[in-house]
Amino acid sequence: MSGSEFLQWAATISLGLLTFAFLLTIIRILRGPTLPDRVLALDMLVSIGIAYIAVVAIKTDFSLYLDVAIALGLVGFLATVAFARYVQHRGLKRLDEAPSGKEAQK
Amino acid sequence: MNRAALASVLALIWASITGNFSLPNLILGGAISLLALWLVRKDVSSPHYFRKFRLAGSLTLLFFYELLLSASRVAILVLSPNLKEKLQPGIIAFPLTAKSDVEITLLANLITLTPGTLSVDVSPDKKKLYVHALSVPDKQALIDDIAKGFEAKIIEVFE
Amino acid sequence: MIYEIAAYIAGVFLLIGALFSVVAAIGIVRLPDLYTRMHSASKVGTMGAGLSFLAIATIAFDGPLILRAIVGFTFLILTAPVSAHLLARAACLAGYKPDNLTELNDFAKDQ
Numbered sequence: 001m002s003g004s005e006f007l008q009w010a011a012t013i014s015l016g017l018l019t020f021a022f023l024l025t026i027i028r029i030l031r032g033p034t035l036p037d038r039v040l041a042l043d044m045l046v047s048i049g050i051a052y053i054a055v056v057a058i059k060t061d062f063s064l065y066l067d068v069a070i071a072l073g074l075v076g077f078l079a080t081v082a083f084a085r086y087v088q089h090r091g092l093k094r095l096d097e098a099p100s101g102k103e104a105q106k
Numbered sequence: 107m108n109r110a111a112l113a114s115v116l117a118l119i120w121a122s123i124t125g126n127f128s129l130p131n132l133i134l135g136g137a138i139s140l141l142a143l144w145l146v147r148k149d150v151s152s153p154h155y156f157r158k159f160r161l162a163g164s165l166t167l168l169f170f171y172e173l174l175l176s177a178s179r180v181a182i183l184v185l186s187p188n189l190k191e192k193l194q195p196g197i198i199a200f201p202l203t204a205k206s207d208v209e210i211t212l213l214a215n216l217i218t219l220t221p222g223t224l225s226v227d228v229s230p231d232k233k234k235l236y237v238h239a240l241s242v243p244d245k246q247a248l249i250d251d252i253a254k255g256f257e258a259k260i261i262e263v264f265e
Numbered sequence: 266m267i268y269e270i271a272a273y274i275a276g277v278f279l280l281i282g283a284l285f286s287v288v289a290a291i292g293i294v295r296l297p298d299l300y301t302r303m304h305s306a307s308k309v310g311t312m313g314a315g316l317s318f319l320a321i322a323t324i325a326f327d328g329p330l331i332l333r334a335i336v337g338f339t340f341l342i343l344t345a346p347v348s349a350h351l352l353a354r355a356a357c358l359a360g361y362k363p364d365n366l367t368e369l370n371d372f373a374k375d376q
Contacts, residue, residue, distance in 0.1 A: 003272030007324065010276030014283035014317075021283075021313075024290035028302075036299050036356040043348060044293055044306045047314040048286050050341070054317035055279060063330050066321055070337040073314075073344070080348040088355035127328030130267060173342070177285060177312040180304055184292035195301050195363060218346030219311075224304055225346075226353045238300045238353065238363075 011059040018055065021048050035090070039083040046076030113139045161263045168259065169216060176221040183240065196242040197226060200235045200249055202257075209260050210235070216256045223252070268326070275324040282316030285309050299356055300363050307349035315341050 025048065028041040050069045057065030113136060120135030121127050186192055200217075202210060214225040214235060222240040229236070242248060289312075292305025315338050322334035 003269035003276075007272045007276045007279075010279045014279045017280075017283035017287050021286040021290035024287070024294050028290075028293045034299065034361060036352060036359075036361060037302065039352060040299065040302055040306050041293060043352075044289060044310050047306075047310045047341075047345075048290070050314040051282060051286055051317045054314070054321055055283070057321060058275065058279065058317075058324060063325065063327070066318075066330065066333055066337065069318070070333065070340065073337065073341055077344040077348055081351055084348070084351040084355040087352070088358050091359050121328065126326065127331060128267065128271065128326045129322055129331055130271070132331070173308070173312070177308045180292065180309050181285065181288040184288055184295060184305055184309070189295055190297070193297065193301065195298075197300075197363065214350060215343070215346040218349055219308060219342075222304065224300065224307065224353060225350050226300075226357050236357075238303075240301060240304055 007058065011055050014055045015052070015059075018048055018052050022052075036087050039080065039087065042083075043076065043080045046072065046079070050076070113143055116142070161259070165259050165263055168256075169219070172216075172220045176219060179221045180240070192241065194241040194243060195239065196245070197236055197238050198242060198245050198248065199229075200237050200252060202228075202233055202235050203253065203261065205232075212260055213257055216260075217252060220252075220256070223248075271323050271326075275320040278316045278320035278323065282313045282320065284313075285316065286313030289313060298363050299361060300353060303349050303353055307345050311341060311345040 022045065025041050025044050029038050029045075032038055050073050053065050053069040053072065057063065057069065116139030117132055117135035120138060121132050124131060124135075183189070183192060202213075210228060210232065214228070217223050217225045217235070217237055224238045226236040226238050228234070237248075237252075239248060286309075289305050289309035292309060293302050296302045296305055318334050318338040318341065322331050322338070325331050325334060
């Protein structure tokens with residue numbers, strides 16, 4: 001197998017693995033149970049998205065994708081910072097308190 | 107002029123002369139410039155700069171090594187079937203020796219990326235750093251580990 | 266020759282990065298509480314995205330592109346602990362309790 005063939009093959013496998021990771025993270029977003037958990041999972045989705053774009057950049061050999069990935073990283077970071085502010089100012093909501101025990105029982 | 111800056115400029119010149127800006131070629135250029143600078147070191151810069159540069163370099167290397175180590179360790183922990191038994195999470199208060207804001211920031215960031223630890227908050231008087239750890243079998247051992255590893259190195263670089 | 270070697274190295278980086286991402290996602294689903302999940306997302310997840318940037322840096326034989334890939338990698342590594350720390354701090358201050366497994370909690374003690 002030549003180098004570029006191996007690279008194409010690796011990129012395809014990586015896309016599959018990243019899709020799997022994406023779906024797993026969505027499970028956490030749906031399950032919650034609290035707001036910070038969802039924020040964390042969204043942050044994780046952004047970093048999986050960055051990895052996705054980087055793999056596509058290699059697969060298509062189109063280098064402009066790299067800038068898209070960097071920009072997404074910036075936006076994702078700012079979004080998480082803003083969400084953290086929101087979590088801190090909102091405080092604890094009554095809805096969030098109960099499910100953490102339920103999660104532990106599973 | 108700082109030796110590190112000089113070496114990177116020389117590496118860039120090497121890359122443009124050979125007409126190949128690939129990563130391996132840049133590293134090769136950097137290595138050759140460092141070797142050349144080392145050969146003529148008396149005239150170019152003071153040994154003081156070189157020492158600081160080496161310390162900062164070893165800190166960076168330590169950082170990448172610890173990051174790789176911590177990612178693999180958390181990965182192994184996550185994949186182990188008896189996850190609940192292996193976890194022993196706790197939030198500990200780490201007494202800070204580092205004084206300045208830059209040092210504390212750097213330390214907090216480094217702690218987050220080291221095996222099993224995550225910095226949570228700094229106490230208002232800047233004396234304590236709250237650290238969340240995945241498994242704390244021995245609180246004192248963990249504190250000693252951080253104090254002797256990263257904190258000592260950071261203080262050495264910024265002294 | 267160097268192109269071939271770089272392609273192989275980049276492929277290995279891509280595969281390892283994708284594996285790290287999958288493990289981080291598994292960790293987010295399996296770990297018991299917010300603070301432990303944060304370990305998984307901030308370290309393992311960052312490694313996943315960072316390694317894909319490194320793969321681009323290895324395969325790109327073009328100065329500015331390599332520089333951008335390395336800048337992106339550095340940026341990712343620098344921001345990940347900051348955002349994790351901010352989120353952990355916000356959750357702690359807002360009063361989200363760690364899981365029952367957590368035995369030691371100096372933060373709650375000092376409040």
